[in-house]
Amino acid sequence: MRYKKSEISAGQIVQAAIRVLARQGYARTSLMDIAREAGMSKGAVHYHFPTKEALIQVVLKTACDAVQARTIEAWGDSTQPFVSLRKSLETLWEVRANRTDEALVVADLLAQALYDEKLRPQLASFYERAATQISEYLLPQLEAAGLASKIDERMLPRIVIGLLDGLVMQAFVDPDALTPDDVVTAIETMAASLLQVRS
Amino acid sequence: MRYKKSEISAGQIVQAAIRVLARQGYARTSLMDIAREAGMSKGAVHYHFPTKEALIQVVLKTACDAVQARTIEAWGDSTQPFVSLRKSLETLWEVRANRTDEALVVADLLAQALYDEKLRPQLASFYERAATQISEYLLPQLEAAGLASKIDERMLPRIVIGLLDGLVMQAFVDPDALTPDDVVTAIETMAASLLQVRS
Amino acid sequence: MRYKKSEISAGQIVQAAIRVLARQGYARTSLMDIAREAGMSKGAVHYHFPTKEALIQVVLKTACDAVQARTIEAWGDSTQPFVSLRKSLETLWEVRANRTDEALVVADLLAQALYDEKLRPQLASFYERAATQISEYLLPQLEAAGLASKIDERMLPRIVIGLLDGLVMQAFVDPDALTPDDVVTAIETMAASLLQVRS
Amino acid sequence: MRYKKSEISAGQIVQAAIRVLARQGYARTSLMDIAREAGMSKGAVHYHFPTKEALIQVVLKTACDAVQARTIEAWGDSTQPFVSLRKSLETLWEVRANRTDEALVVADLLAQALYDEKLRPQLASFYERAATQISEYLLPQLEAAGLASKIDERMLPRIVIGLLDGLVMQAFVDPDALTPDDVVTAIETMAASLLQVRS
DNA sequence: TATGAATGAGCCTTCATTCAT
DNA sequence: AATGAATGAAGGCTCATTCAT
Numbered sequence: 001m002r003y004k005k006s007e008i009s010a011g012q013i014v015q016a017a018i019r020v021l022a023r024q025g026y027a028r029t030s031l032m033d034i035a036r037e038a039g040m041s042k043g044a045v046h047y048h049f050p051t052k053e054a055l056i057q058v059v060l061k062t063a064c065d066a067v068q069a070r071t072i073e074a075w076g077d078s079t080q081p082f083v084s085l086r087k088s089l090e091t092l093w094e095v096r097a098n099r100t101d102e103a104l105v106v107a108d109l110l111a112q113a114l115y116d117e118k119l120r121p122q123l124a125s126f127y128e129r130a131a132t133q134i135s136e137y138l139l140p141q142l143e144a145a146g147l148a149s150k151i152d153e154r155m156l157p158r159i160v161i162g163l164l165d166g167l168v169m170q171a172f173v174d175p176d177a178l179t180p181d182d183v184v185t186a187i188e189t190m191a192a193s194l195l196q197v198r199s
Numbered sequence: 200m201r202y203k204k205s206e207i208s209a210g211q212i213v214q215a216a217i218r219v220l221a222r223q224g225y226a227r228t229s230l231m232d233i234a235r236e237a238g239m240s241k242g243a244v245h246y247h248f249p250t251k252e253a254l255i256q257v258v259l260k261t262a263c264d265a266v267q268a269r270t271i272e273a274w275g276d277s278t279q280p281f282v283s284l285r286k287s288l289e290t291l292w293e294v295r296a297n298r299t300d301e302a303l304v305v306a307d308l309l310a311q312a313l314y315d316e317k318l319r320p321q322l323a324s325f326y327e328r329a330a331t332q333i334s335e336y337l338l339p340q341l342e343a344a345g346l347a348s349k350i351d352e353r354m355l356p357r358i359v360i361g362l363l364d365g366l367v368m369q370a371f372v373d374p375d376a377l378t379p380d381d382v383v384t385a386i387e388t389m390a391a392s393l394l395q396v397r398s
Numbered sequence: 399m400r401y402k403k404s405e406i407s408a409g410q411i412v413q414a415a416i417r418v419l420a421r422q423g424y425a426r427t428s429l430m431d432i433a434r435e436a437g438m439s440k441g442a443v444h445y446h447f448p449t450k451e452a453l454i455q456v457v458l459k460t461a462c463d464a465v466q467a468r469t470i471e472a473w474g475d476s477t478q479p480f481v482s483l484r485k486s487l488e489t490l491w492e493v494r495a496n497r498t499d500e501a502l503v504v505a506d507l508l509a510q511a512l513y514d515e516k517l518r519p520q521l522a523s524f525y526e527r528a529a530t531q532i533s534e535y536l537l538p539q540l541e542a543a544g545l546a547s548k549i550d551e552r553m554l555p556r557i558v559i560g561l562l563d564g565l566v567m568q569a570f571v572d573p574d575a576l577t578p579d580d581v582v583t584a585i586e587t588m589a590a591s592l593l594q595v596r597s
Numbered sequence: 598m599r600y601k602k603s604e605i606s607a608g609q610i611v612q613a614a615i616r617v618l619a620r621q622g623y624a625r626t627s628l629m630d631i632a633r634e635a636g637m638s639k640g641a642v643h644y645h646f647p648t649k650e651a652l653i654q655v656v657l658k659t660a661c662d663a664v665q666a667r668t669i670e671a672w673g674d675s676t677q678p679f680v681s682l683r684k685s686l687e688t689l690w691e692v693r694a695n696r697t698d699e700a701l702v703v704a705d706l707l708a709q710a711l712y713d714e715k716l717r718p719q720l721a722s723f724y725e726r727a728a729t730q731i732s733e734y735l736l737p738q739l740e741a742a743g744l745a746s747k748i749d750e751r752m753l754p755r756i757v758i759g760l761l762d763g764l765v766m767q768a769f770v771d772p773d774a775l776t777p778d779d780v781v782t783a784i785e786t787m788a789a790s791l792l793q794v795r796s
Numbered sequence: 797t798a799t800g801a802a803t804g805a806g807c808c809t810t811c812a813t814t815c816a817t
Numbered sequence: 818a819a820t821g822a823a824t825g826a827a828g829g830c831t832c833a834t835t836c837a838t
Contacts, residue, residue, distance in 0.1 A: 025314035027226035030807060041824050052808065104313065110368055111310030115224035124373035150392060155385045158377065162365030163358065169309060170361055174323035178357065186354045193349060193392030229832055240799045251833065423712035425624035428828060439803050444830065502711065508766055509708025513622035522771035548790060553783045556775065560763030561756065567707060568759055572721035576755065584752045591747060591790030627811055638820050649812065
């Protein structure tokens with residue numbers, strides 16, 4: 001069991017960072033805040049992560065992976081085509097709109113990426129994997145059902161994700177304007193409308 | 200002179216702030232940067248805006264109005280139903296994805312709003328007005344054409360805007376994943392699919 | 399009289415820095431120490447000098463100039479050839495060995511220059527000017543007296559300065575090993591020995 | 598094994614410290630740098646040397662001894678009076694001006710000694726021994742040659758060393774101002790000039 | 797109206813030192 | 818004898834804010 005307190009502490013720091021970032025946002029979060037949340041000294045944080053940037057990179061990766069994992073669950077073990085489409089969409093919305101810490105951190109760092117190139121590759125891969133996952137779930141089911149997409153198949157998952165992300169922001173600044181039901185119904189209808197019987 | 204010198208200077212500061220914020224983002228922009236860009240002293244900025252927060256509020260309002268104005272142009276004086284739908288969507292995409300200063304500032308402050316309540320009302324009204332505008336353009340045309348929306352009519356403009364916003368972020372972190380044409384075609388098809396002949 | 403409090407404060411900071419550096423040395427001196435000595439806040443020091451390095455550059459220049467000025471006085475208005483040679487040497491020794499603040503700072507930063515290239519040009523010019531000054535005093539007198547140097551004339555002042563500097567260090571670490579009189583007599587004799595009747 | 602492992606490691610640390618100090622200077626060298634250079638952990642360094650100061654003390658002594666040893670070689674086993682004076686001076690110059698690690702460390706810590714009393718005794722003894730060495734070599738030869746010094750005999754070696762030290766610094770900040778040949782010729786001539794036939 | 801000077805809190809980072817193992 | 822983890826005190830620097838002029 002020599003593989004270290006070190007990794008344990010590093011993990012604690014990352015988790016603490018996610019909590020604090022979710023609460024305060026990147027711009028308002030200092031290493032001191034993270035250290036305090038992790039129950040350690042500032043020096044300890046620097047011992048495990050040489051710079052703030054290095055820590056944030058790991059935080060971003062961890063948060064992306066967590067959101068990813070929950071997304072996988074969302075599409076999960078559905079065996080009944082379309083039966084569970086609505087349920088999956090609902091879960092996706094929950095993860096984002098209910099503002100889990102990880103989803104908040106991803107959203108926040110996404111904005112930071114506008115001005116920090118180093119954050120972009122991580123996020124690009126995040127979107128890419130998300131799109132792939134949805135594709136892997138959706139496309140076989142379409143085929144089995146004899147349906148085809150009216151638009152480029154690559155765009156289907158991108159649209160689902162994009163729409164979710166975009167609506168999340170609207171719901172956030174004005175929670176009354178969009179109910180979860182509004183959103184899920186809209187996406188569901190839209191997805192259905194974009195399909196047609198294969199010719 | 201209809202405007203007091205004071206108002207002119209304040210305006211210059213706001214415009215300078217928009218340029219700098221678009222370039223560097225909120226987290227990396229100091230009042231000194233803004234003052235320098237405006238060709239004034241730091242003291243002058245504080246004379247016109249008591250705190251940084253007060254300045255940002257005005258900046259956000261100004262930027263929202265500017266994006267709004269350009270959105271109005273996009274839907275513009277089109278008399279030919281649907282003929283110009285594609286063109287409008289293209290313009291909307293340009294304003295966001297081509298990253299005009301104002302659109303960038305709105306996006307950046309949107310992220311700040313995650314942690315700063317005071318910014319939210321402004322942005323809520325921004326989305327609200329955007330949705331209203333699209334509605335005012337789109338709904339009469341639908342009616343005239345004998346078409347109806349498959350989903351709640353209030354959601355139609357929200358979806359268009361949400362999809363644009365969401366896809367902009369994906370295009371930003373990975374420009375190769377989405378071409379402007381992909382995006383516009385997708386939105387156009389989707390919008391069309393959501394309509395049906397009125398029963 | 400618009401030319402500023404600023405320059406006054408900057409000057410005070412430099413003078414304070416010289417005092418503190420003379421007392422503690424570069425490695426042990428923080429900007430906080432300097433600010434405190436100057437009776438200002440740390441922020442004020444940074445207002446006048448953007449970085450510690452920039453301040454040190456000015457400090458070095460100021461200290462060199464001060465030592466220089468005292469050296470000029472040392473060779474001063476002597477009209478009597480050689481009569482005042484001894485007196486001049488004594489003064490030179492005093493300035494260095496008595497450890498005026500400025501001489502200490504020059505010595506300290508000279509050591510820093512071993513690892514900081516940016517300090518070197520200033521010091522090179524310092525030695526250069528010192529050598530020139532001595533030459534301008536010494537060579538005409540030699541000529542007038544019908545004397546010539548046994549060694550390259552350019553080396554004469556360099557040797558005087560080098561010897562002073564080198565002996566200062568010995569005297570410093572072991573004050574009992576060298577009396578001022580020892581030093582001055584030695585240099586005087588040596589200088590005399592290096593001269594010969596012009597052939 | 599005559600030496601304990603402990604002593605071997607301690608020696609490695611000291612040697613590593615000399616290399617690093619020569620490269621970076623005291624002010625810019627951390628214990629971490631030294632530990633890394635020695636291929637050990639920071640903890641190991643502290644095991645052998647309770648404080649940084651204790652380590653530096655040993656480093657200084659070691660470096661002084663090394664320079665000393667090379668100085669002895671320089672004056673070496675020369676049996677031919679004066680024949681090898683020039684060669685000895687050249688070697689002395691090399692050791693200092695060519696910047697062997699040990700000479701650099703001595704020079705650097707000499708500057709530290711300006712503000713750290715504890716370093717001074719070591720350096721005082723260093724100068725003392727250097728002077729003694731030169732005396733032991735030089736004075737018998739003078740006697741044998743029927744020559745006497747024009748100045749206090751104790752000062753002769755001090756002058757040689759002081760001049761070397763002083764000129765090294767000038768050569769360092771402005772390498773073009775002094776060639777090795779300039780320096781050696783000057784010292785040689787000077788030394789010769791200070792001698793006279795014994796009366 | 798506008799400026800330049802000054803402040804003080806806070807930030808990221810470095811580092812000598814301690815300690816359990 | 819040696820290591821890695823952790824600490825806490827600085828250190829240099831940034832920045833929003835205040836204020837006399």
